[in-house]
Amino acid sequence: MKKGNWPKLIIEVLMWGLTLIIFLPLYFVFVNSLKSGMEVSAMSLSLPSVFHWENYKEVFQSGNIWMAFLNSLIFSFGSIIVCSVLSAMASYIIVRRKSRMNSVIFNLFLIGLIAPMNMVTTFQFMKALHFINTYHGLVLLYAAYFMPFTIFLYNGFIRNLPVDLDEAATIDGSGPLRRFFVVIFPLLKSVTVTALVINFVNCWNDFMFPLYFITQTDKWGVVLLLFQFTGTFYGQDQLLFASALVIMVPTLIVYLFGQKYIISGMTAGAVKG
Amino acid sequence: MNKLHNQKIIRKMYPQYLLIPAFVLYLALFLIPNLTSFFYAFTNWNAYSKTIKFIGLGNFQEIFSSSSGNTGVFINTVIFAVFTTVLKIVFGLILALLLNEGLRTKNVLRAIFYMPITLSTVLLGITFSEIYSPDGLLNKALSTFGLDFLTNSWLSNPHLAIWSISSVEVWRASGFAMAIFLAALQTIPKEIHEAAEMDGAGAYYKLFNIILPYLYQSIVINTILGMISGLKVFDLIYVISNGGPARKSEVLNVTVLNEFGKGNYGYSTALGLLLFVFVTAAYFLVNAIFKKFEVDVS
Numbered sequence: 001m002k003k004g005n006w007p008k009l010i011i012e013v014l015m016w017g018l019t020l021i022i023f024l025p026l027y028f029v030f031v032n033s034l035k036s037g038m039e040v041s042a043m044s045l046s047l048p049s050v051f052h053w054e055n056y057k058e059v060f061q062s063g064n065i066w067m068a069f070l071n072s073l074i075f076s077f078g079s080i081i082v083c084s085v086l087s088a089m090a091s092y093i094i095v096r097r098k099s100r101m102n103s104v105i106f107n108l109f110l111i112g113l114i115a116p117m118n119m120v121t122t123f124q125f126m127k128a129l130h131f132i133n134t135y136h137g138l139v140l141l142y143a144a145y146f147m148p149f150t151i152f153l154y155n156g157f158i159r160n161l162p163v164d165l166d167e168a169a170t171i172d173g174s175g176p177l178r179r180f181f182v183v184i185f186p187l188l189k190s191v192t193v194t195a196l197v198i199n200f201v202n203c204w205n206d207f208m209f210p211l212y213f214i215t216q217t218d219k220w221g222v223v224l225l226l227f228q229f230t231g232t233f234y235g236q237d238q239l240l241f242a243s244a245l246v247i248m249v250p251t252l253i254v255y256l257f258g259q260k261y262i263i264s265g266m267t268a269g270a271v272k273g
Numbered sequence: 274m275n276k277l278h279n280q281k282i283i284r285k286m287y288p289q290y291l292l293i294p295a296f297v298l299y300l301a302l303f304l305i306p307n308l309t310s311f312f313y314a315f316t317n318w319n320a321y322s323k324t325i326k327f328i329g330l331g332n333f334q335e336i337f338s339s340s341s342g343n344t345g346v347f348i349n350t351v352i353f354a355v356f357t358t359v360l361k362i363v364f365g366l367i368l369a370l371l372l373n374e375g376l377r378t379k380n381v382l383r384a385i386f387y388m389p390i391t392l393s394t395v396l397l398g399i400t401f402s403e404i405y406s407p408d409g410l411l412n413k414a415l416s417t418f419g420l421d422f423l424t425n426s427w428l429s430n431p432h433l434a435i436w437s438i439s440s441v442e443v444w445r446a447s448g449f450a451m452a453i454f455l456a457a458l459q460t461i462p463k464e465i466h467e468a469a470e471m472d473g474a475g476a477y478y479k480l481f482n483i484i485l486p487y488l489y490q491s492i493v494i495n496t497i498l499g500m501i502s503g504l505k506v507f508d509l510i511y512v513i514s515n516g517g518p519a520r521k522s523e524v525l526n527v528t529v530l531n532e533f534g535k536g537n538y539g540y541s542t543a544l545g546l547l548l549f550v551f552v553t554a555a556y557f558l559v560n561a562i563f564k565k566f567e568v569d570v571s
Contacts (some may be wrong), residue, residue, distance in 0.1 A: 012376050019385050021444070025400050029411060032403075043409055047507075095289040105296055112303055116505045116526075116552055118310035118545040120533050125306040147295060150546035166286060174286045205393040207508045207566035211530075226395045227512065237403065244396045255391045259384045262391070266449070267456035 033241035052238065059243045062232075064218065065225065072221035072250075074191065076203040078091060079142030080196050083150050087195070088188055089180060091154035096166065106155070109245040112148030119212055127211055134214045145209075146199045152250075153265060158190040183200045194265035197258035198201050201251050282323050307549070313545035320536025332543035341530065349435045350524040354503030354555070356436070360443045361532060365450025370531070372451070373458045379432075383455060386448035394445075398512030402428065428514055434522035442506070452496045457491035458484070463469050475561045493563045498554045504548065525551075 024045075031039050033055060035048040059065060094106045122141075123132075131137025166179075166186065174182065184191075210224045220228070226247050233240040254264065296528045314332060318325045334342055346514060368386055372379050389397075402412045403426035410423040427437040461484065469479050507526035516523030516531075534542035 008374060008376060009369055011374050012378060013377065015368075015371055016378075019382065022385055022448075025444075026402070026405060029400050043403060043406070043413070080435075086295035086298065089291040093292040095290060097289070099554075102292070105292065108304060109299065112299070114306060114501055114552060114556055116333070116388075116545070116548050117303070118307050118542060118549065119325075119526075119529055120538050120545055121310045121313055122302070122306040123533070125302065125381055127303075127354050129540070140298060141302050144298045147299050147303075151295070176286065176291065180291060183451060188283070201391050203485065205391070207395055207512070212533075223395050224394050225392070226399075230399060240399055244399050246397055251391055251393070253512045255388060258496050263383065263387055263452050264456075267453050 012036070020040060028145050031242045031246060032123050033238055033245055037238060040241075042238075043238040055242045056239050056246065063218075065246070068220055068222045068225040070096065071135075072223070075138055075221055076200050077136065079146065079203050080137035080199040082139060083143040083146045084192055084195050085185075087147055087150040088185060088192065088215060090147075091151050092180065092184060094151070094162070095155055095158040100203055106151075109148045109151050112145075113152065117145070117163055119208070123212055126243050132213055133219055134160055135219070138213055138253065140240055141213065142199075142203050142206070146202065150195045152201065153191055153195050153268070154188065156268060157188060161187060174254075176230055190261075191265075192223060193258070196255055197261050200254055200264050201262070203253050281358070289344070290345055292421065294400045301402075310542050310546050310549070313539055314546040316539045318539035320538065325539075332540045333547075335540065336543060336547070344368070345520060346523050346525060346528050349522060350504060350506075350551075352435055353392050353439050353442070353506055353524055354500050357442045358496055358499030359445070361447050361450040361491060361499055364443065364447040365452075365495065368451040368453035369458060370480075372455060383452065387452050388448065388451045389445045392445070394508035395512050397441060397445060398509065400435075402513055405437055429518055431518050431521035434514055434518060438510055438522055441513070442503075442509055445500075445509075446502075450499070453491050453495055453498075454488060457488050461487045478489075489563075493559070495565070497556060497561050500559060501552055504552050504555060 028045055031045060031047060031156050032043070034051050035051055035112060036050065039048060090109075126132050126141065127138060131141065148210065165183065203225060204221075207223050207227070209223055214224065217228075226244055229243050231238055232242070235262065315327060315329060316325045317328045317331065335341055372382055376382065407426045407429075411427065415421065415423045425433060428434050465483055466479075469483055471478075475484075505526060506524055507530070510522060510524050511526055511530070514522045514526045525544060529541050529544045529548070531543060
């Protein structure tokens with residue numbers, strides 16, 4: 001293979017050089033999270049003269065960071081599980097039971113991929129349902145909000161699932177609900193994992209819903225707490241940076257282990273068009 | 274097998290009630306609330322009076338009146354959407370084409386470039402506020418390279434703020450565009466590359482006559498996704514500048530929040546409805562434009 005006059009190795013080195021654009025800002029945050037208050041104000045990329053790991057200890061002692069972590073976990077896990085189970089059931093029926101109504105329903109779901117949420121009227125509905133400042137309220141709202149994309153993912157997958165499997169499952173005489181959870185749902189494992197990791201990252205990082213619908217500080221997740229820290233730690237950037245990195249850890253872990261799922265899931269629908 | 278019998282089996286095997294929970298939830302918390310905005314946008318609904326009166330286009334007249342100072346908001350929203358969409362596609366395409374040269378570490382590099390979109394926007398807000406600050410990293414770097422004349426107050430300069438924040442979005446999401454292009458590049462049959470090699474086609478010929486036509490669909494997708502998310506933008510702007518200085522970097526979704534906070538619910542709903550109209554219009558417009566220049570590779 002002749003590749004112009006650009007050997008592969010040079011491109012490879014160039015690309016690794018380009019990753020600096022990604023890493024530098026994060027390195028900057030990390031290095032400065034370990035400095036003393038005096039040193040931080042210089043805003044440099046140099047290593048700290050003394051590594052102040054106790055900045056992290058201070059972050060954990062100040063404020064309700066544990067509470068916020070717990071809240072974020074409740075919101076995230078609650079909504080991704082509700083969303084996946086309901087979306088999988090719905091997709092199964094949309095794909096297998098072709099009818100005019102079901103294709104209308106599917107198209108209504110697809111509208112959600114495009115249409116922005118009207119925050120004011122949504123707030124009014126949340127209020128009328130007594131969902132403001134509740135765990136279940138926000139979990140259900142997230143589940144509804146992630147549904148269009150999740151159903152879209154499941155649809156693409158179930159379409160390629162042989163119908164024989166359904167028929168094999170009917171023979172033992174169990175009801176549809178049981179059949180779905182015992183036979184079908186396990187077959188959707190790979191797409192379920194994809195939906196779970198993508199929605200987890202989106203939910204963990206979301207800022208807009210808690211801003212509108214969670215007004216009690218004891219129900220704040222980590223992202224809202226971090227936003228409040230910009231005021232709390234004003235002039236103490238080392239603590240702000242440390243808390244920002246601590247809050248990033250769960251999504252970073254999920255991304256490290258699930259990046260294949262995330263990238264393939266996000267591009268699957270786009271390429272097939 | 275007669276058709277009626279078949280229908281019966283299908284009904285039995287795939288009962289409609291499996292679909293109902295998802296649809297009801299989506300209806301109650303997404304569709305219906307958004308649909309009612311078509312009504313409340315035309316009312317004087319607010320926090321200070323008990324009664325809600327129908328006022329026709331009153332809210333929209335006020336939104337577009339020169340005294341409201343909203344003109345800049347619409348311009349900023351469009352700047353953000355168009356600027357980020359174009360640059361994400363340009364950078365994403367360059368990254369994807371380079372990565373597709375059969376590199377050994379392709380998958381690791383792909384994961385690294387994709388990563389920023391999985392970071393919290395609040396973290397990015399904190400990071401880039403520091404980088405852009407007058408004595409921050411960016412100005413320091415410019416001075417180091419002897420480019421002092423280029424240093425600027427990136428976030429407090431009213432002409433620059435929206436562009437500075439848009440650049441953060443480009444940094445954040447170019448890897449996402451790249452991933453979509455990479456997936457599309459993998460659909461190009463090997464034989465085509467080989468045939469081009471045999472004919473001694475140059476790199477430019479291959480790019481413009483083979484690769485880009487195959488990427489057409491993914492360019493459309495990236496444009497649509499970029500415009501939709503760009504018009505809806507909220508977090509980044511709110512966290513970095515909250516629309517400042519003096520509303521010079523404010524976008525629609527930030528105005529929605531501010532007016533909601535003031536208790537002007539009808540007015541804020543009308544702004545939200547405008548956002549809906551813009552997003553839908555952008556979607557159909559992009560589709561129509563790309564349809565006109567469709568390249569068929571199949």
